[in-house]
Amino acid sequence: xxxxxxxxxxxxxxxxxxxxxxxxxxxxxxxxxxxxxxxxxxxxxxxxxxxxxxxxxxxxxxxxxxxxxxxxxxxxxxxxxxxxxxxxxxxxxxxxxxxxxxxxxxxxxxxxxxxxxxxxxxxxxxxxxxxxxxxxxxxxxxxxxxxxxxxxxxxxxxxxxxxxxxxxxxxxxxxxxxxxxxxxxxxxxxxxxxxxxxxxxxxxxxxxxxxxxxxxxxxxxxxxxxxxxxxxxxxxxxxxxxxxxxxxxxxxxxxxxxxxxxxxxxxxxxxxxxxxxxxxxxxxxxxxxxxxxxxxxxxxxxxxxxxxxxxxxxxxxxxxxxxxxxxxxxxxxxxxxxxxxxxxxxxxxxxxxxxxxxxxxxxxxxxxxxxxxxxxxxxxxxxxxxxxxxxxxxxxxxxxxxxxxxxxxxxxxxxxxxxxxxxxxxxxxxxxxxxxxxxxxxxxxxxxxxxxxxxxxxxxxxxxxxxxxxxxxxxxxxxxx
Ligand code: ADP
Numbered sequence: 001x002x003x004x005x006x007x008x009x010x011x012x013x014x015x016x017x018x019x020x021x022x023x024x025x026x027x028x029x030x031x032x033x034x035x036x037x038x039x040x041x042x043x044x045x046x047x048x049x050x051x052x053x054x055x056x057x058x059x060x061x062x063x064x065x066x067x068x069x070x071x072x073x074x075x076x077x078x079x080x081x082x083x084x085x086x087x088x089x090x091x092x093x094x095x096x097x098x099x100x101x102x103x104x105x106x107x108x109x110x111x112x113x114x115x116x117x118x119x120x121x122x123x124x125x126x127x128x129x130x131x132x133x134x135x136x137x138x139x140x141x142x143x144x145x146x147x148x149x150x151x152x153x154x155x156x157x158x159x160x161x162x163x164x165x166x167x168x169x170x171x172x173x174x175x176x177x178x179x180x181x182x183x184x185x186x187x188x189x190x191x192x193x194x195x196x197x198x199x200x201x202x203x204x205x206x207x208x209x210x211x212x213x214x215x216x217x218x219x220x221x222x223x224x225x226x227x228x229x230x231x232x233x234x235x236x237x238x239x240x241x242x243x244x245x246x247x248x249x250x251x252x253x254x255x256x257x258x259x260x261x262x263x264x265x266x267x268x269x270x271x272x273x274x275x276x277x278x279x280x281x282x283x284x285x286x287x288x289x290x291x292x293x294x295x296x297x298x299x300x301x302x303x304x305x306x307x308x309x310x311x312x313x314x315x316x317x318x319x320x321x322x323x324x325x326x327x328x329x330x331x332x333x334x335x336x337x338x339x340x341x342x343x344x345x346x347x348x349x350x351x352x353x354x355x356x357x358x359x360x361x362x363x364x365x366x367x368x369x370x371x372x373x374x375x376x377x378x379x380x381x382x383x384x385x386x387x388x389x390x391x392x393x394x395x396x397x398x399x400x401x402x403x404x405x406x407x408x409x410x411x412x413x414x415x416x417x418x419x420x421x422x423x424x425x426x427x428x429x430x431x432x433x434x435x436x437x438x439x440x441x442x443x444x445x446x447x448x449x450x451x452x453x454x455x456x457x458x459x460x461x462x463x464x465x466x467x468x469x470x471x472x473x474x475x476x477x478x479x480x481x
Contacts, residue, residue: 002033004183006042006203009049010196016042019204023180026092026323027313029359035179037204043171043212046200050142050169051218053197058139058167062116065165069113072192076106076157076185083184087153088314090178092322093277095314098153104444105157105185108462111446115467116165124475132478137471139167140244141220144213146206146234148226149325150280150386152178156185158461159223164198166470168221171200171213175226177325179203210234217241221470224248225282228410228455235458246459246469248282248451250384251412254405255285256427258398259294261417262439267301269441270390273415275309275321275368279388280329282456283413283435283444287374287381289401292394299348299372299392306368306390307349323356323365324387330355330364333387336380337369340391343378345371350389376404384410398423406432411453415441434460 003020005012015036023032038046057065076083084098093101122135143163147155152174163170174182179201186201202209213219214237221244224234228249238245255273257266273285290298314322324330330353337351350369357363366387374381374391381391395401405414414433418424428436434452437443444450449460459469 001031002180004033004035004180006036006038007186007190007199007201008042008046009200010190013042015039015204021176021204023090023177024359024362025089026325026362026364028357029362030357032089033180035183035203038202038209039204040208040212043202043209044216046171046202047142047213047216047218049197050171050200053169053195054139054141054167057164057169057195057198060167062119065167066113066116068192068194069109069116069161069165072189072194073106073109073113075188075191076102076109079184079188080106083153083181086184087178087181088322090180091149091152092314092325094319094322097276098314101151101154104446105154107446108154108158109161111462112161112165112467115162115464118464119166119467119471126477130480132480134476134478136474136476138474140470140472141168142218143168143170143221143223143470144219145170145172146210146222146224146226147172147174147182149175149177150277150282152181153185155225156182159225160189160199162461162466163223163470164194166467168470169198171202171219173202173206173209173213176203176206211237214238214243215240220244222246223469231457244469246461247457248461249412249455249457250410251282251284251452251456252286252382252384252408252410253283253413253415253433254408255288255415256401256405256417257288257290257294257298258401258416258418258420258423259291260419260423261294262419263294263298263301265439266417267298267305269415269417269437269439270302271305273441274390275388278321278324278366280325280386282384284386285390285415286385288390288392289395289404290392291401292396295372295392295394299370302390303349303370306370309368311365311367321368321388323363326361327364329386330366333366333385333389336383336385336387337371337389340371340374340378340380343375345374345378345391348372376407382408398427402427402430406430409455412451412456413437413443
């Protein structure tokens with residue numbers, strides 16, 4: 001059993017008040033370890049250290065910041081197995097998938113180590129000849145980063161790396177269910193020599209840490225991934241000190257399959273985007289719309305594939321899908337399935353789960369499930385299920401598919417399958433989503449601007465777009481003699 005500490009001002013520290021919380025393995029409820037919980041004093045200490053580190057860190061040549069990040073990247077690559085094992089133990093996903101997540105997170109560190117060197121300014125022609133206008137881009141300042149449990153490694157790397165590349169110190173609060181992946185990643189940032197105060201890790205009460213960070217004027221930016229409700233609350237709290245806000249919130253991704261699609265490909269890509277992480281992903285396919293003439297064939301293919309999925313402990317070699325994160329997640333999945341069935345949906349496969357171990361908060365598994373004859377009034381078609389359930393609704397025309405897909409308060413990811421180039425482009429342009437996977441079930445990558453329309457969020461993560469939300473724009477108007 002492990003016991004991990006907080007990371008403040010370049011040092012690993014026990015909780016001053018002696019508070020620790022349990023981290024459970026969602027596979028069976030066993031205790032993975034204990035994590036130190038920060039009190040208000042420790043949050044304030046981390047803010048003061050970050051504030052102090054800001055000037056020096058942001059004034060370093062970008063090349064030097066980049067050098068630290070490259071070292072960090074190297075260590076992350078070397079230790080990927082250790083991080084992945086930690087991730088599986090506290091989050092439950094299969095080890096191979098955990099390794100994929102660690103590599104994805106690591107790729108952001110590499111990308112932003114490079115991008116640090118490309119924070120370009122501009123000059124603008126002035127309207128009178130003795131003047132010059134010079135535009136600078138400067139780091140926004142101390143940043144609070146709050147991350148979720150579904151991608152406890154990649155979210156940490158994805159948030160910290162653009163911030164520190166831009167010159168902003170970061171105070172990280174990982175999710176209480178999964179703090180150890182963050183601990184492993186930050187141990188390596190320490191080993192890479194990233195100066196004290198540039199990164200802090202605070203675990204513990206979300207409200208206490210969140211409120212203290214958000215009230216403080218020295219914190220100039222918050223970057224958050226998590227539920228839409230918490231994101232909105234943080235945005236409201238940020239208003240008092242007009243903090244810059246980046247939000248990556250919920251999604252309700254439509255997966256549209258036209259009659260001219262490559263159905264084998266559509267089915268195969270769907271397995272990745274639905275079964276991965278047990279469906280607990282903001283870009284997971286939440287609702288499948290299929291053109292009526294190919295419904296039967298597609299459902300047949302998916303049903304065969306779904307019923308073969310091996311469910312179990314993420315450390316078992318043949319496991320393809322792990323547990324849900326906890327009992328609440330399980331009950332939500334159950335509720336969505338029951339609601340759909342009570343309103344006329346039909347079960348094709350799955351529709352039940354099981355419990356392992358004797359802990360009432362962990363050890364919950366749900367079988368990959370397909371529902372057909374689904375209608376728009378069912379909960380599952382409006383709210384994020386965050387589980388391995390695929391509701392399928394048929395459509396007749398292209399216009400109808402677009403309208404059904406766009407009829408959501410969310411706008412993160414969407415997927416379109418068609419072999420027609422014209423249709424693919426036409427539909428992609430009309431979808432009100434930040435991400436469109438056109439015949440592609442895994443569009444996420446470090447160089448692309450990940451983020452959502454509507455209530456799915458603000459700003460983008462990834463690519464050159466991702467660093468911009470950590471930069472202020474300043475112009476200097478110069479009057480010459
Ligand atoms: P999920 O439903 O995925 O658990 P949450 O939005 O509840 O999503 O959690 C995402 C992150 O936000 C976690 O790190 C959690 O601790 C944090 N969080 C939850 N509530 C608050 C809050 N009131 N203030 C700050 N952070 C919060």
